[in-house]
Amino acid sequence: MLKKFVLLFIVVICICGFLFASYNSANALYRASDRISTSWPSTGANHIFEFRNVNEIPAGGKIVLDFDDDFMIPNEMDLSDIDFTVADNSSGPYVDRQLATTSSIVDDGIAIATTTRMIEIHLNSSDGVLARRYMRIIVGNQAVYGSVGTRNIINPAVVGSYHINARIYNSGNNYLEAASIIIAVVDPVGMSTYSKTRYLGASPVGWLNFGTTQTIMSMTTNYPARCRYATASGTPYSSMTESFNYASTTAYYFNHTVILDDLVNGGDYYYYVRCTDQFGVRDIVNDCFYSSASTTPYFTASGVPVTYLECVDYYIPFSISGQAGEGGGVDDGEGGDDPEETDSGTSHGGGTGTGSGGGGGGGVGSAPSMYLPYPPPPGAPGVVFTGWAYPGKEVVFLQDGVEQGRVLAKPDASFSAYVEELVRGVYTFGIWSEDSLKRRSSTFSTTFWLEANTQTTISDIILTPTISVTNSAVTAGQMLEVSGQTVPESNVEAWLYPEKNIKVLDLEIVKKIGLSSKNGDWSLYLDTKDLDDGAYLVKARTTINGKGTSDFGKILKISIGAAPIVKESVCSGADLNLDGKVNLTDFSILLYHWGGSNECADQNHDGIVNLTDFSIMMFHWTG
Known part of the structure; x- marks a missing residue:
């Protein structure tokens, strides 16, 4: 028994x-x-x-x-x-x-x-x-x-x-x-893996502020999907012409976003979403979850909020307020005070007019709120950054390629900073630092839409570990010493693998994990005894238990059993942060040095960073 x-x-x-x-x-x-x-x-x-x-x-x-x-x-x-x-x-x-x-x-x-x-x-x-x-x-x-x-x-x-x-x-x-x-x-037991498909997390819902001309519509599915939308209910997926934005034309996603443009004050917008899964199944009944803070029709006749319905169309409605704050004009009229002339530093009137009285646009009116049904959130928008760099070292913050300021990391390498007074729009932020030996991290980069009067927090940022080798040319069987600096008492993983134009197999990678010291220094020895002669690459990343893992940092070239690596030109191939990719991070660095003579950003070495260098970057772009 x-x-x-x-x-x-x-x-x-x-x-x-x-x-x-x-x-x-x-x-x-x-x-x-x-x-x-x-x-x-x-x-x-x-x-x-x-x-x-x-x-x-x-x-x-x-x-x-x-x-x-x-x-x-x-x-x-x-x-x-x-x-x-x-x-x-x-x-x-x-x-x-x-x-x-x-x-x-x-x-x-x-x-x-x-x-x-x-x-x-x-x-x-x-x-x-x-x-x-x-x-x-x-x-x-x-x-x-x-x-x-x-x-x-x-x-x-x-x-x-x-x-x-x-x-x-x-x-x-x-x-x-x-x-x-x-x-x-034990004998195998039959078990079902069936799970009901669901739509949830619709945004935006309800009312958006007066003056909103662009917003991000987003939703989530509990299965990999590709989603489309229409402005009429009952439209089959195959007939829908508008799609969410995806990084790949073939991949399927859980999160779905698209930027909606040309929104007008007083406008009502209704979108109906349908999706197809990776097996081609579309136009099916889903469990649809809505926010109880949404407006009609998500309330019953007795006023009870509805958070769940079965649906084929996932309904995302929202409206733009048709009225500005007190004194706010939308054309060339006389709006609120200039934000720099008020005692509080904010605009008295949310007008977006082009006249001299048009106000600061992003400010919050002091009169009773006209942004029905919810009052505007208080304070100017901003972004909070928290994470880890190197103990006691400066952390540099870039906004759209322009340095905004620096903060000093604590002895445990943690840092926090606040970028304030930002108007509504899309921003690209970059963060980098240098360790005690002036070795520079790769630039952490993030791009997102910032809505007016909101505060966004980007947390658990882990800058890449710095890296160097004692010898860029070793004989087969010789131990390769790799070292650098990172977050104190964190896990560091180094990879050594052949340089090739095709995919590197996992079995070709020599991996080693170790623990950094109390001051953030780390050192690992990679065994080369089973490796063929040739050119190799080495890189490293940091993991903080319970927090996450950084990207791989700067990639170094070494040779095993062959002639030493000939030093390439500075930042060759437009990879300005030396992370093996050419993307928005490198573009931000290029913008930061625009018009200057930075040796790295000046790709054609003509003494100035200009459109020619930008063209070279586009040629090497990897995304």
Whole structure:
């Protein structure tokens, strides 16, 4: 009866396998577990073993995984199907150990016995595993370090519970610790993955301020889709001519936006949206969710707000206020005071007129609000930026390529800044910094529409780590030292990969993860012993646990077993921030130096940054 209950619990909670470890003595590994990708009988499965040791495993020791006889280890399985990583705490980062067919001074050796169903990891002769460390062993095609695995261990053919024993020995083959892990093999259970399609998050709704001539219409679907809209209900998707803006002509999206132009004061706008999914299914009934703050027809006759309806057309209505604030003219009339002449620094009248009395346009009138049904939000619009750069260093802020100011990052590298007094419109902001050795980050760039009288916050910005190499030309087998500066005590990941015009495969990338110091310095050593001679690229990125990961920063070129890399011209190919792409960030930098003689922005080196350099940038544009 107990066995049936356990199996039922497994089926209901997770098909991928329920597991636990038994501990019989003081010499037991603890927190031992095995996550398997499938628990179906006679099916190949990935195994992710995790455990923590009590005692130190000395150099030359070994770890043994001993499977029940009912498992089948393929004869072709080799070290490419195994990853072995170690971490100081359960949340990581887990650092990969180098594996080979036999152990050496730097490599751990892998021995696979298919007849006795055992996998042994023999630690190298220089590095053991300290006590109370977290170990993770991946067996199967989820192993990716060095090369990608292609083979899995086959589950037993009969439904039931099975043991996998993990044992640890010292260099003298003396037993240290062990754990017995139990997994359950169960028959597959049919489960539906059906989910009702939904439209939600319509914007804008209700009334927009007087003077609004442009807005962003947006919505969200709970499935990848491409959406169109019309101004008449019941229009089939195939007959709709207006589409949301998408970065690709073939991809499908969850978020959908489009800029609507030529809006007029007093205008009422009604849009009906339909979508098609990636399988070509369109004009179907969806669950449609609306904001209870919306206006008619989202209220019942008794005034109760309606937030959910079934629909084919997703209805997005809004209106523009037909009246300005007190004294506000819309033509050449006499509007409110000039914003710079008022005591409060804001316009008394929301007029957009071109006459001398037209007011500041973006100001909020002091008279009772005419922006029905909601009063205008108080204060001038602005943008708040928060994030991390380098400890104690200046952070530079650009608006449309022009520097707006600088702030000093705190000792933990965090910063915050506020750009204020912005009128309604589209802005491109850029942020960069230099570390203690004057190495510059890539420029963080973001472009968005700022509505009048609103405040936008851009948070969790992580500037790219700076990077340099001690030697741009190394011989095959030589360790490549890569270093730089970033956020203190954050995770840094460096990639080394061949320079080529086609896609680089994951198995061609040498990856290394490490922790930066308390002052933000970091250093990693990348092994080149298995790499062919030629030109390579190296780059790095930073991860802050619970916050996010930065973009990759500046890309450096190195050579392995070949002539040193010939230094290219400064910022060749219009990549002004050296991130491997030519996009709006580089355009912002070009604008910042327009008319000057900056060596990087002056692409044709004629002594001035002008339209010729812009043309060169367009030629190399990647987006």
